[in-house]
Amino acid sequence: MEEANGLLSGPRKRASQHVFVECQYVEERRSGFIMTPVTDLNHEFVEHIPEDLKDGTLYVSLTFATVVHKCCCGCRNEVVTPLSPTDWKITFDGESVSLDPSIGNWSFDCKSHYWIENSRVRWARRWTREEIDAGRTYDRLAKKRYFEGRKAGSSDSSRPLASELAKDKTRPKSSLWSELKAWWS
Numbered sequence: 001m002e003e004a005n006g007l008l009s010g011p012r013k014r015a016s017q018h019v020f021v022e023c024q025y026v027e028e029r030r031s032g033f034i035m036t037p038v039t040d041l042n043h044e045f046v047e048h049i050p051e052d053l054k055d056g057t058l059y060v061s062l063t064f065a066t067v068v069h070k071c072c073c074g075c076r077n078e079v080v081t082p083l084s085p086t087d088w089k090i091t092f093d094g095e096s097v098s099l100d101p102s103i104g105n106w107s108f109d110c111k112s113h114y115w116i117e118n119s120r121v122r123w124a125r126r127w128t129r130e131e132i133d134a135g136r137t138y139d140r141l142a143k144k145r146y147f148e149g150r151k152a153g154s155s156d157s158s159r160p161l162a163s164e165l166a167k168d169k170t171r172p173k174s175s176l177w178s179e180l181k182a183w184w185s
């Protein structure tokens with residue numbers, strides 16, 4: 001993991017805050033806009049995802065099997081997490097929402113990486129370029145395998161998976177990453 005040495009001081013250097021602190025620095029330097037990272041999320045069950053997204057809100061569309069929110073680092077990018085057997089899974093316990101696996105916003109400048117657990121943001125380690133590339137390769141293979149299996153096992157292909165429509169399908173899967181590393185070594 002890259003360290004933003006010299007840019008930060010005091011308790012802000014703690015690893016758990018590393019990702020959004022670094023992101024905040026970059027964004028402030030570029031535009032003067034100060035970002036506020038989100039730690040707690042609300043959720044709204046909707047049919048269609050609204051045009052204007054509120055900060056700190058997860059919009060859950062079961063109709064379109066998709067969850068959308070603004071990046072929790074505060075960079076205001078829109079994060080689309082499709083729900084499917086090869087993408088994310090949502091858990092709703094009646095009060096709070098969790099998404100699995102973690103969300104790695106590798107296509108944004110912030111490269112933020114976090115889990116959403118019980119409507120709270122848990123920050124995770126930023127991935128290296130190699131890890132991101134390997135994760136993407138693994139995702140492609142996992143999807144290929146899944147869709148091939150589906151084609152062979154069932155004729156029900158009328159409903160396209162949300163994953164096929166998603167803008168950003170990149171995210172880490174630490175257990176899969178270990179598997180991939182093991183495969184390489």
Ligand SMILES: [Zn+2]
Pocket residue numbers: 023071072073074075076077105108110111112
């Ligand atoms: Zn961000």
